[in-house]
Amino acid sequence: MEDFKTIEVKRSIFEDNDADAQRLREELKAEKTFLLNLMSSPGAGKTTTLKRTIEALKGEMKIGVMEADIDSDVDARAISGTGVRAIQIHTGGMCHLDADMTRQGIREFGTEDLDFVVLENVGNLVCPAEFDTGSTKNAMILSVPEGDDKPLKYPLMFSICDVVLINKCDTLNVFDDFSKEAVKERILKLNPKAEVIFASAKTGEGFEKWIQWIRKEIREYQVL
Amino acid sequence: MEDFKTIEVKRSIFEDNDADAQRLREELKAEKTFLLNLMSSPGAGKTTTLKRTIEALKGEMKIGVMEADIDSDVDARAISGTGVRAIQIHTGGMCHLDADMTRQGIREFGTEDLDFVVLENVGNLVCPAEFDTGSTKNAMILSVPEGDDKPLKYPLMFSICDVVLINKCDTLNVFDDFSKEAVKERILKLNPKAEVIFASAKTGEGFEKWIQWIRKEIREYQVL
Numbered sequence: 320m321e322d323f324k325t326i327e328v329k330r331s332i333f334e335d336n337d338a339d340a341q342r343l344r345e346e347l348k349a350e351k352t353f354l355l356n357l358m359s360s361p362g363a364g365k366t367t368t369l370k371r372t373i374e375a376l377k378g379e380m381k382i383g384v385m386e387a388d389i390d391s392d393v394d395a396r397a398i399s400g401t402g403v404r405a406i407q408i409h410t411g412g413m414c415h416l417d418a419d420m421t422r423q424g425i426r427e428f429g430t431e432d433l434d435f436v437v438l439e440n441v442g443n444l445v446c447p448a449e450f451d452t453g454s455t456k457n458a459m460i461l462s463v464p465e466g467d468d469k470p471l472k473y474p475l476m477f478s479i480c481d482v483v484l485i486n487k488c489d490t491l492n493v494f495d496d497f498s499k500e501a502v503k504e505r506i507l508k509l510n511p512k513a514e515v516i517f518a519s520a521k522t523g524e525g526f527e528k529w530i531q532w533i534r535k536e537i538r539e540y541q542v543l
Numbered sequence: 544m545e546d547f548k549t550i551e552v553k554r555s556i557f558e559d560n561d562a563d564a565q566r567l568r569e570e571l572k573a574e575k576t577f578l579l580n581l582m583s584s585p586g587a588g589k590t591t592t593l594k595r596t597i598e599a600l601k602g603e604m605k606i607g608v609m610e611a612d613i614d615s616d617v618d619a620r621a622i623s624g625t626g627v628r629a630i631q632i633h634t635g636g637m638c639h640l641d642a643d644m645t646r647q648g649i650r651e652f653g654t655e656d657l658d659f660v661v662l663e664n665v666g667n668l669v670c671p672a673e674f675d676t677g678s679t680k681n682a683m684i685l686s687v688p689e690g691d692d693k694p695l696k697y698p699l700m701f702s703i704c705d706v707v708l709i710n711k712c713d714t715l716n717v718f719d720d721f722s723k724e725a726v727k728e729r730i731l732k733l734n735p736k737a738e739v740i741f742a743s744a745k746t747g748e749g750f751e752k753w754i755q756w757i758r759k760e761i762r763e764y765q766v767l
Contacts, residue, residue: 360584360585360586360666360689361584361668361689361693361696361697362584362686362688362689362690362693388696389669389696389697389698389699390695390696390697390698391695391696391698393692393695393696394696412673412699414638414667414669414670441669442584442668442669442696442697443638443667443668443669443670444585444666444667445613445638445665445666445667445670446638446667446669446670449636462586462688464586464686464688464711464714465584465585465586466586468617469585469586471614471615471617472585472612472613472614472615472617472618472666473585473613473614473666474613474614474615475613475636487688490688490714490717493714493717
């Protein structure tokens with residue numbers, strides 16, 4: 320028997336996703352649950368990042384992970400091994416989550432006792448950027464092998480994120496045409512307030528900055 | 544002045560994309576133009592693969608490239624440097640191309656005199672898999688850094704492709720948890736007829752198999 324549940328969510332019946340997302344944000348605020356919407360291309364390292372994040376923070380707060388996927392439960396299986404609560408959300412072929420789909424997951428999961436919930440969105444740089452999930456903050460991971468031109472090609476995604484983790488920095492010597500300066504400049508041009516963090520979830524290099532960002536955001540959220 | 548045109552395509556007005564795709568396929572067949580729909584995640588190496596493919600084949604056939612992107616013209620700019628005809632298609636935020644959007648590109652481009660046209664689809668493993676573009680064949684690129692579990696997570700994409708190029712094989716020593724055997728087995732389980740080719744567009748290793756696949760497919764298409 321698996322130690323995580325799998326639920327199938329249905330497309331929202333609400334016309335106005337933005338208003339619905341705002342309602343969900345207020346519901347989460349009332350229970351002091353910080354929801355981080357984590358987005359990236361397929362294979363940028365969301366699950367590896369999550370595993371290391373859980374390892375660093377599970378002693379200080381109650382964490383839950385909602386894994387959204389079109390199919391499969393590879394990621395929920397990986398996360399359930401870390402000892403935190405996990406749920407697998409199947410989107411039924413949909414390429415993104417909207418606020419009501421997120422709420423269906425949240426309600427089934429039960430987040431009242433959790434401080435920090437990560438929603439691992441579908442691996443896709445296009446559609447998830449168009450739908451506010453009701454999350455407290457948006458994070459994205461761009462991995463070095465994908466190239467430093469991605470902000471030029473997927474500008475909306477980079478515009479809506481509060482933090483961009485540049486992952487797999489341990490491979491910068493292999494992908495030597497990737498310029499840290501160029502990618503940071505392109506991101507900040509689209510989104511001057513974005514926090515840009517260079518790290519490797521595999522080796523742990525630079526990872527403390529990411530952990531500090533999360534810690535600070537949650538602290539401010541719970542106090543305000 | 545740029546030596547490529549940029550066009551903005553509009554979402555199809557046709558209800559039945561599958562029937563429309565079939566019509567486009569017949570139109571292309573009548574002019575003996577082979578259309579390859581090339582799909583992948585962002586950053587898997589579509590443009591680098593294309594540049595090496597053009598280099599290998601431009602002496603034997605007339606080639607054109609249609610670059611679809613939500614925004615930017617980074618790729619059309621790169622391709623226009625290779626000396627073949629290129630056009631940039633902007634999807635107006637859409638995450639995929641359907642058959643009518645492809646036709647709008649084809650008509651604007653003018654493909655009657657071309658033997659081989661590559662449609663570089665939007666970087667996305669989800670939505671492009673759901674819309675038949677009217678292409679002669681579907682190809683996808685999976686890059687080693689993305690991981691060998693991608694067929695489990697994006698099964699539809701792997702199911703509809705005639706050929707899967709596993710790219711960036713020069714980094715297999717860095718991403719040493721990537722199993723060539725596992726990825727091939729997972730792809731063939733979804734799609735027993737798929738051709739799976741291991742290569743690196745950067746170094747050229749294994750690339751001849753990809754070129755041979757294209758050459759054979761075009762030869763058969765033009766004879767039949």
